[in-house]
Amino acid sequence: ETGVTQTPRHLVMGMTNKKSLKCEQHLGHNAMYWYKQSAKKPLELMFVYSLEERVENNSVPSRFSPECPNSSHLFLHLHTLQPEDSALYLCASSQGPTGAGGNTIYFGEGSWLTVV
Amino acid sequence: GQNIDQPTEMTATEGAIVQINCTYQTSGFNGLFWYQQHAGEAPTFLSYNVLDGLEEKGRFSSFLSRSKGYSYLLLKELQMKDSASYLCAVRDSNYQLIWGAGTKLIIKP
Numbered sequence: 001e002t003g004v005t006q007t008p009r010h011l012v013m014g015m016t017n018k019k020s021l022k023c024e025q026h027l028g029h030n031a032m033y034w035y036k037q038s039a040k041k042p043l044e045l046m047f048v049y050s051l052e053e054r055v056e057n058n059s060v061p062s063r064f065s066p067e068c069p070n071s072s073h074l075f076l077h078l079h080t081l082q083p084e085d086s087a088l089y090l091c092a093s094s095q096g097p098t099g100a101g102g103n104t105i106y107f108g109e110g111s112w113l114t115v116v
Numbered sequence: 117g118q119n120i121d122q123p124t125e126m127t128a129t130e131g132a133i134v135q136i137n138c139t140y141q142t143s144g145f146n147g148l149f150w151y152q153q154h155a156g157e158a159p160t161f162l163s164y165n166v167l168d169g170l171e172e173k174g175r176f177s178s179f180l181s182r183s184k185g186y187s188y189l190l191l192k193e194l195q196m197k198d199s200a201s202y203l204c205a206v207r208d209s210n211y212q213l214i215w216g217a218g219t220k221l222i223i224k225p
Contacts, residue, residue: 004158040124042215043203090158104149105213107158 003027004108006091012114013081021076021111023091031096032074033105034066037088049074050096081115088112118142120216122204127222128194136189136202136219144209150178150189151203153218159203162189191221199223 004025013019025032034046048056049068063085065077074091091108121139128134140148147166151159165171165180165187177190191198204216 040217042120042217043205045213104161104164107151107160109156109158 004091004093004106006089006108006111008111009109010112010114012116013078014116015081015083017081018077018079020078021089021091021113023074023076023108025072025074025091025093025106025108027093027106029093029095029106030071031094032068032071033092033094034074034076035090035092035107037090037110043090047076078113081113083115086114118208118214120204120206120214122202122216122219124217125220125222127224128191130194130196130223130225132194133190133192134194134221136191136204136221138187138189138204138216140185140187140204140206140214140216142185142206142208142214145182146207146209146211148178148180148187149205149207149213150187151205152200153203154200162202194223196223196225 007022031050033048036044036046045058046060047066052068052071063080067075088110090110092105094105119141149164150162152162153159162176163171163178165178168180168182170177170179175192180187189202199222201218201220203218205213207213
């Protein structure tokens with residue numbers, strides 16, 4: 001059991017669909033992240049929110065749209081995705097935007113996305 | 117550019133010892149992390165090194181040499197449940213985490 005929960009765990013969507021991934025953290029952290037994990041590739045940081053403000057956007061295509069309504073919730077809105085966007089999308093949280101000192105990032109179990 | 121290198125896959129025997137290496141070239145250094153990720157699950161924190169030397173935590177130990185840009189994760193008395201991917205990550209001078217692609221560890225009876 002983790003302090004970061006993600007829904008749905010699995011999602012199959014067509015290229016014309018609009019869907020959203022949801023993340024909730026129960027750890028009292030003030031920073032939240034979206035990562036993309038593809039097979040045999042390093043984790044790719046997509047977005048960082050600190051105190052509900054976006055502080056990082058790593059050249060992610062506009063078909064991915066994050067939303068952070070409060071410090072406990074994070075969404076990733078998806079529209080007109082491409083097959084190459086199929087991956088595991090991980091949400092994470094930490095105390096502070098980069099986890100100062102030994103503070104660690106805590107991950108959710110991820111949402112497996114398949115674009116058909 | 118920034119880069120983290122670790123072996124793609126390793127195989128070891130139950131009860132044995134295995135060492136997973138990680139080398140890094142980053143813009144500055146503010147700590148190195150090891151995470152464990154079982155298939156279909158969240159990555160979970162294992163260890164953090166910021167000073168040179170060995171950090172021991174039960175069956176797992178992590179070593180760091182900043183001058184060599186090198187770390188290893190040592191797993192002793194291997195158990196079948198240790199079969200997982202092990203991710204190395206370095207925090208750079210901007211406090212951004214740079215991740216390796218992970219090492220898949222297969223434990224055989």
